[in-house]
Structure formats: structure tokens, C-alpha cells
Amino acid sequence: MASSATATDMAATATSPARNALWRALTGRRGLGKLLLLAMIAAVLVPFAASRWGSGAWPGALTVDLSGPLGQASNWIIDNRDTHPLFLYFFGWISEGVIVAVRAVYLLLLALGWTGVTAAASLLAWRVAGLRVALTALASFAVCGVLGMWVPTMQTLALMAAAVAASVVVGALLGLAAGLSERTYRALRPVLDTMQVLPAFAYLLPVVLIFGIGVPAAVLATVVYAAPPMARLTALGLRDADHGVLEAVTSLGATARQRLLTARLPLARRELLLGFNQTIMMALSMAVIASVIGAGGLGDRVYQALSTVDVGSALAAGIPIVLLAVVMDRTTAAAGTRIGEEPSGPRWSYGWQAWAGVAAVTAAAVAAGRAASSLTWPGSWMVTIAAPVNSAVGWMTSHLYSGVPVIGGTADWAGHFTTWILDPLRSGLTALPWWAVLLIVAALAWLIGTWRTALTAAVSMAVIGVLGVWSISMDTLSQVLAAVAVTLALGFAVAVAAARSRRVEALIRPVLDVLQTMPQFVYLIPVVALFGAGRAPAVAAAVAYALPAVIRITAQGLRQVDPAALEAARSLGASGAQQLRQVQLPLARPALLLAVNQGVVLVLAVVIIGGMVGGGALGYNVVYGLAQGDLATGLVAGAAIVCLGLMLDRVTQPSSDQAGKER
Amino acid sequence: MSAPVFSVHNLWKVFGPKAKADRVPGSDAADLTADQLRKNTGCTVAVRDVSFDVLAGEVFVVMGLSGSGKSTLVRCLTRLIEPTAGEIAIDGEDVRSMDRARLRDLRRHRASMVFQHFGLLPHRTVLDNVAYGLEIQGAGKAQRRARAAEMVEKVGLAGLEGRRPGQLSGGQQQRVGLARALAVDPEVLLFDEPFSALDPLIRRDMQEEVVRLHHDEGRTMVFITHDLGEALRIGDRIALMRDGRIVQCGTPEEIVGSPADDYVRDFVRDVPREQVLTVRRAMRPADAGEADAGPALAPSTLVSDAIEAVARTGGPARVVDGGRCLGVVDHERLLAVVAGLPLTGAAA
Numbered sequence A: 001m002a003s004s005a006t007a008t009d010m011a012a013t014a015t016s017p018a019r020n021a022l023w024r025a026l027t028g029r030r031g032l033g034k035l036l037l038l039a040m041i042a043a044v045l046v047p048f049a050a051s052r053w054g055s056g057a058w059p060g061a062l063t064v065d066l067s068g069p070l071g072q073a074s075n076w077i078i079d080n081r082d083t084h085p086l087f088l089y090f091f092g093w094i095s096e097g098v099i100v101a102v103r104a105v106y107l108l109l110l111a112l113g114w115t116g117v118t119a120a121a122s123l124l125a126w127r128v129a130g131l132r133v134a135l136t137a138l139a140s141f142a143v144c145g146v147l148g149m150w151v152p153t154m155q156t157l158a159l160m161a162a163a164v165a166a167s168v169v170v171g172a173l174l175g176l177a178a179g180l181s182e183r184t185y186r187a188l189r190p191v192l193d194t195m196q197v198l199p200a201f202a203y204l205l206p207v208v209l210i211f212g213i214g215v216p217a218a219v220l221a222t223v224v225y226a227a228p229p230m231a232r233l234t235a236l237g238l239r240d241a242d243h244g245v246l247e248a249v250t251s252l253g254a255t256a257r258q259r260l261l262t263a264r265l266p267l268a269r270r271e272l273l274l275g276f277n278q279t280i281m282m283a284l285s286m287a288v289i290a291s292v293i294g295a296g297g298l299g300d301r302v303y304q305a306l307s308t309v310d311v312g313s314a315l316a317a318g319i320p321i322v323l324l325a326v327v328m329d330r331t332t333a334a335a336g337t338r339i340g341e342e343p344s345g346p347r348w349s350y351g352w353q354a355w356a357g358v359a360a361v362t363a364a365a366v367a368a369g370r371a372a373s374s375l376t377w378p379g380s381w382m383v384t385i386a387a388p389v390n391s392a393v394g395w396m397t398s399h400l401y402s403g404v405p406v407i408g409g410t411a412d413w414a415g416h417f418t419t420w421i422l423d424p425l426r427s428g429l430t431a432l433p434w435w436a437v438l439l440i441v442a443a444l445a446w447l448i449g450t451w452r453t454a455l456t457a458a459v460s461m462a463v464i465g466v467l468g469v470w471s472i473s474m475d476t477l478s479q480v481l482a483a484v485a486v487t488l489a490l491g492f493a494v495a496v497a498a499a500r501s502r503r504v505e506a507l508i509r510p511v512l513d514v515l516q517t518m519p520q521f522v523y524l525i526p527v528v529a530l531f532g533a534g535r536a537p538a539v540a541a542a543v544a545y546a547l548p549a550v551i552r553i554t555a556q557g558l559r560q561v562d563p564a565a566l567e568a569a570r571s572l573g574a575s576g577a578q579q580l581r582q583v584q585l586p587l588a589r590p591a592l593l594l595a596v597n598q599g600v601v602l603v604l605a606v607v608i609i610g611g612m613v614g615g616g617a618l619g620y621n622v623v624y625g626l627a628q629g630d631l632a633t634g635l636v637a638g639a640a641i642v643c644l645g646l647m648l649d650r651v652t653q654p655s656s657d658q659a660g661k662e663r
Numbered sequence B: 001m002s003a004p005v006f007s008v009h010n011l012w013k014v015f016g017p018k019a020k021a022d023r024v025p026g027s028d029a030a031d032l033t034a035d036q037l038r039k040n041t042g043c044t045v046a047v048r049d050v051s052f053d054v055l056a057g058e059v060f061v062v063m064g065l066s067g068s069g070k071s072t073l074v075r076c077l078t079r080l081i082e083p084t085a086g087e088i089a090i091d092g093e094d095v096r097s098m099d100r101a102r103l104r105d106l107r108r109h110r111a112s113m114v115f116q117h118f119g120l121l122p123h124r125t126v127l128d129n130v131a132y133g134l135e136i137q138g139a140g141k142a143q144r145r146a147r148a149a150e151m152v153e154k155v156g157l158a159g160l161e162g163r164r165p166g167q168l169s170g171g172q173q174q175r176v177g178l179a180r181a182l183a184v185d186p187e188v189l190l191f192d193e194p195f196s197a198l199d200p201l202i203r204r205d206m207q208e209e210v211v212r213l214h215h216d217e218g219r220t221m222v223f224i225t226h227d228l229g230e231a232l233r234i235g236d237r238i239a240l241m242r243d244g245r246i247v248q249c250g251t252p253e254e255i256v257g258s259p260a261d262d263y264v265r266d267f268v269r270d271v272p273r274e275q276v277l278t279v280r281r282a283m284r285p286a287d288a289g290e291a292d293a294g295p296a297l298a299p300s301t302l303v304s305d306a307i308e309a310v311a312r313t314g315g316p317a318r319v320v321d322g323g324r325c326l327g328v329v330d331h332e333r334l335l336a337v338v339a340g341l342p343l344t345g346a347a348a
């Protein structure tokens, strides 16, 4: 999901001017100058601030309690939802429209029956992506049925279909505007970039505030989350269209419309499909998470099961999610890579004949299903895995959780991790004077970017303080830092191995492929099974989620190091380790920094979700706010998440500014 | 010959912020060096006070080194690049004052362009690429396909109609580009270094193709190149550009035979002059008695051919036009041409 977006970013990062500028900023006198300047500013301001407000956690005098006004606002909205014209004639209509659309798709899916849906999905996959993906689709839908998840799967599909359609339309329109107008692009780009780094949870509260908990809120949150990649890639594709071709088209007298329809859009097909792919994957990810605001379907099953630590049921609903993700990703990705290929095979297997065949077979499947009056998956073909899984987990709990000789148990590890790493980190962060935190954040961001980056980062941090959630945010931050450290250590190690040996690479590639398609939410299931609930499992889920992207980016960066430079080093007699340390790592620096940035962003997303399995902190506040109808608490936490996301992105994103200038 | 198709007067193109660029033509700033101008105003002068006529039916070649403003000049003709100052007329009609519809009409029917990097639509087949110009004019599918098939045949790509540009070699792609330009039956063909991305051998092929096309159809062509050999081979007249200015404009023979300045002289130094210059330029007035004896040559005979005739007979050859003797060429004159010595006392 996130990886494809980063691949394009990476191309921008890898340009050598940016690298040089960064190199200078980190090592040269410019970096030192910035630090000195910051130190001077600090020397003036800190004593004043410290004497006035003290040096502990964020001073109470500087906080603003928003719960009153926010609570009032939310009450006002609830009271007026049925009467105020804004709701009656605008939000009301949107909400109605969403409900009707989702309902319609859902009824259609049910009417097609399990035979029809399975046939249609497999045949579609066959047409677009070939036989292998078609068989995967067939097997996947069968498994959904066997696990007894047919109806929730259809609910999730219906919700996604509506959300994806809306996201694609909204994203494509925004992308079109940005692709055709430089000014719109400049205005839109920072917004899209920022949305890309915000955790899914940040989007939930505002839509709930307006639409209340339910399907409309879930769909709209999904649209907001999933539309940016479509917009981004549409704009990118339109802007990067080959100028020579466009000029030739103009020279033949094409009108602006003809130019767009016959040249620009077709030239951007690959990007459009990539955008579609990313939008679908993001939509699935969000549609599952949105179960906390009433999305229903598979996500809801997982959510309910996890809240009672019923790992078996969670797994039964989690497997279909993963399968759906894999099928959708492979299908849309294949559509992208197959562009421009000549059709091959017998005549009936492509063109309109093939589509007619697809329609005919689907119709036959529907008819067969109806004739056998079997619309939802037959109960006798179901297998209940919840009980066996739960007994397996029970066995694990009693045998592997603790007391295993020598290595200890998983719960022991989690406990140790919490006691020895998370707790000290959290108390350390909380004990840091608030101004010191601001200074560190500013220094990091400034070293790596411009004064503007530093200001954004520091202000984001200050806003967290002002909102009055300083210490909870420090808790979240401590989990993020711990998870990032583990992710990077593991990720770099694996990446180095993968970059040096083709065999290792071939071994881990399929694993990474699957891991990268899995929605965030699903990662919570195995960690709860392994470690129970708590902060350590949240961190473990975050590590598992961020690891694939970090490995991939790093390995790619290491492998792309100029072979000539390596050759030269080898000819000078450098050993393997020397090559790695002195040539590969320095040259792959941009990729490594990008990996850090991505790692941080992805880790944050899951650490926040970890609030649902005992991770506490900001994520818990959001869930709590939603569950208790205390929107003020949730909204404040959501805002803090946004600020934390912004801050973490800015202190780890070296190239954004330089790359921006180059474009 | 005939009336000019394109008539260009005092054309300027200055790249840069519009307000500043508009003020450069004719001002003192125009005389600064490129670097200084860029430093002072942020502008680049690509075409500088250029005037020329392209006559109906001729191949007009614009030649110059990289960066001399050739591409910019040819794009100004159909306003793919908006000129900064000056006049352009096509068949007497002012191009710069055309509104959008007129301009589109000009591009659709009167002047088509062939590009260095082909500019083909990668998602369309060869046939659909060739038919593209007709398609955007609104021609019916059957009609445009028939016409496109004809053009594909004409440029020698028959059998490859169903391929996509990515599956063709560079030379084949450029043939598609050529067919696409020809399909709309334009009055003028504009070429912007069409063959410089091709291998020398293929380039030679394509040049012959263009010569043949011109011979068959007599279509007016404006041909941009940085290759002197190519210019001499296909050009009826050549304009030589340097730093946005035309430094000399004339027939290949005039350019090679009497370079306007040292720059041009340098440019044409390595040209095999005997293969460009004709005896009209090499001859001297006939001395008494010479006007009646010796082999007769037409004035357009190349010096290289005259050498053969003179060597065979051993004496001077006469240059005869319509029965009248214009002058003679002898060993001395012919050797002077080959050696690149100045020719003194040329006949009228």
C-alpha cells in the first residue's frame, strides 16, 4: 500500500542534488550554524520560560481546556441534526445517498448469491489479471464462505464498493484539477502529502461529529482516507505526460479537450491504475478500522472478538480480510502492469467475446445458485475454527506465555519489554522538561530540513501541550520510539542480508508482498494471540506492520548503489563489511532516510490502533471517546494524533523541501 | 520560383518572464551576451530578428549548432511557441493575429510537423497513430483508416499497421511520424531534426525517402537539421543560424562557394566542394577560340563531373546554356575549387 507511493517519492529523493544538500546539511558547517543559532535562541528564551512556567511536563497555565466548548458543539450538533437546514439539506442528503448506495450494492451482492459473486469475482480476476489470480479469487471467496463469514464479507464489500467509487471520483477530479493547473497543484500537494502521513484514527472523530456513528460516517471516513492516493497519482500522471507527445498532438491541431482525452489521460493510464490500486487498498484498510464507528462487516467481527480477547473468532474474520486484500491488490496491480501488452491466446479469451463469456458464465452461476435456492453460503459447508483456535491459544497461554525454560515465555518477553524499555522510555520522556522536548524536536527537524520544517514540528508539539494531552502523547511517543528502534534494527539487518544475497531476497519477497497488502487492523490479531493485551503487543503489531516497507525500501536502496562505485571499492581490496560501511550505506543514504520516515509514519498508525488492544494512550482516548459518546475527549486525542504525525514526519523527512524546489 | 508560403519578418523569440521578455526585442538589452542578458533580466533570446521567405515547392533548410534556436524558430511558425515580436504570414495571411480556431485550422490542414523524438501515442497502433490527425479533424472511421493505410504503405510500413510504437525501431517510428504528418495532406511539412536520433545508415535511407517524397509530390518543406551533409543533400535553400540569428541564407552552392563570414567558412570547411559547386560558379570568361572547342557542359554540372570531362579531353570544357557559351572551365579553375582557393574573375 504505502510502498508504491514511496517508490515514486524515492525517485525524487534519490536525485543527487538533494543528496548533496542533505549531506552538507548534516556534516557541513550549515548544520552547525543552525544548531548554534537554535542554541542562541534557546539561551534567551529557555530561562525566561522555565522561570515563568517551570520545567516539568507541559505547564498547566499554557493549556486550553477544550472539552467544554467541544462538548457543547457536539451536543449542539446532536440536538440539531434533525432540524437544522445544514443537516437537513446537505449532510442529510449525503448520508441518505451513502446509505442507499451501500444498501443497493449489498442487496445486489446478496441477489447474485454466493455462486454469482464467486463466479463474477473469479472471472473478472481472470480477465484482468490472468489464471493464477483468478484461482486465488475463487479459493478466497470459498474460504470466506467456509469460515462462515459470507454475509460480513458482503457487507464489507458493499461498503468498500461505495467508498471506492466515491474516492475514485473525488480523487480523480482533484487530481485532474491539480494535473492541469499549476496553482491548484501547489495548493493541493502539501495537503495531500500531509494526509498521507496521518494515522487512520485521526479521521474518525470529525466525521462522527457530523454524521454520528453508522454506515455514512464509516464510508465518508474511508473516502477521506482513500481519495488522496488517487488524487496524487492522477496529478502526477497528468503532469508527467511526455511533453513531446503532447506537443505533437497540439501541432496536429487538437483542441484542449481532445488533448486531454486522447493523449494526456491515456498516457497517464499506468499512474491512474496505480492510484486505483492504492485507493482500494487504503479503502479496505479503513473500512475495517471504521468498524469502531459503525462500519459493520468483517472489521466489526474482528473488533468485537478482540475486545473480548476471542482470538479464534477474530481470526475467522481476519482471514477473509487478508484474502480480500490479496485478491484486490493482485487484480488491480496486474491490470496496471498488463497495460499496452498485446492480447494473446485463442480468440475467445480476449476482447468483447471474453467479456460476453464472463457475463454468460456469471448469469449461469446465479441461475444455478437460485435453482438450488442457495443464496448465502450453505451452512453444511462451514467450518468453525473459533473453538479449535481458541483452544490452541489456550494451550499457548498455559505453555508458552511464561516459564518456558531458558528462553522464557512470550508474555514474559512482553512484560520485560514493557518494564525495561517502554516504562523507562515513557518516564524519561515525561520527565524531560517541556521546553527541552520542543528544542530537541526543533533541532532535529532543522538539521534535516529548513527553519520552516523546524517551526512546523515545534508548533505541532506545542499544540499537543496546549491541548492538555502532553503526558498521554509522551506515552504514545515512547511506544512509537521503541517500535521504530526495533523496526529499524530488524529492518536494516534483513535488508542488508537481502541486498547481498539473491537467495535471501527470493525467500522474503513473497512474504513481504503478502505482509504489505494486509490492512493494519489485522496485525492486531496474532499479537494478541501471542502476547495478550497491553502496550508491548501494540508495539509488536506496529513493528510487524512497518517492517516490510522498511526492508523493501532499504534493500532497494542498497541494491541500487552504483555498481561502478562498488567495483572500484572491490578493486581497492575492500572487504565485504568495508564495502557495506564505506560505500553502500553512504550511497544509499537517501533510501535509508526514506525508510526511517516511512517506518515512523507506519509505526505511528498502528501504535494508535493499538489503543484497542490495551496500548492505551491517544488511541485509547479515541476509542473511549467513541464508545462513551464523549466526543470531546476523542476529538482532542485525534488532534493530538494529527500533531504527533506531523511532527514525526517533519523530523524525519529530509528531502521534501529540496525536492519541492527542484520540481 | 513562386510566391512565398511562409514569409517571416523580424521575428523574435525571447524566453523569460513575459513583461521583461517583451521589452527585449529592439532594445539595447538585445545586444548583450546571452549570459549577461540572463543575469540582468532572466531572459534568453532564442530567435533574434530573423527574416526569410519559404517559397512554394522548395525544401528550405534551417541549419545551426545545438542551441542556435532552430527548434524555437520552426515552432514559432505554427505558434507552438508564441513569438515575442515580428511578423509571420502563411500565404499572405497573418499567423500572429489568428484566433484559436484559425490557428487550429492552420495546424490541422496547412502545416504538419515531424519531430525529433517522434511524439507518437504509445497506446495506439501504427494505423491509429497515422489516422490521429484525421481523427481529431472529425473524419469518419472508415475514411481515416483507408487514408492512413495508404500513407503507411507510402512510407514503406505495410504489414506493421497493428504494431504499437514501442514495438518499432527508431527508423520505423519516424516513418510513422512522417506518415502521420502526410495523412492530413498539409500544404507545408515542418521537420525538426527528424533523423538525428537515428543511425547513420537509416538516416541516409530516410533522407532519400524525403527527397523522393519531395520529388513525387513537390510539397513545400521546412527542414531543421544540425547536420551540414543532410542540409546540402536535401536543401534547395539553406539558412544558417547562429545564436538566434540567420547569418547566411542561400543555395547550398552559395553557402559553400561564398561563405558570408568566417563562422560560415569554418562551418563548410570540410565539405567536398566539388560535389556542391557547379561549373557556373567555377567558370571564367572564354578566351578567344576557346568558345568553339572542347566538350560542352550544362551550367548546373557539378565540378566533380566537370573534372572527369576535362581530364578526359585534356583541354578546357565549355559551359553552354541554350547553345550560348557562358564561359569555360580548365584544370586551373577546377583545382582551385577543390583546393578551396578564392575564385577570381568569375564569369557572369
Ligand SMILES: Nc1ncnc2c1ncn2[C@@H]1O[C@H](COP(=O)(O)OP(=O)(O)OP(=O)(O)O)[C@@H](O)[C@H]1O
Pocket (backbone or CB within 6 Å): B015, B016, B044, B045, B046, B064, B065, B066, B067, B068, B069, B070, B071, B072, B073, B226
Ligand atoms: N522553454 C524554454 N525556456 C527557456 N529557454 C529556452 C526554452 N526553449 C529553448 N530555450 C533556449 O533557447 C535557445 C534555443 O533553443 P532551441 O531549442 O531552439 O535550440 P536548437 O537550435 O533547436 O538546439 P538543438 O539542436 O539542441 O535542438 C537555447 O539557448 C535554449 O536554452
Ligand SMILES: [Mg+2]
Pocket (backbone or CB within 6 Å): B070, B071, B072, B193
Ligand atoms: Mg532542437
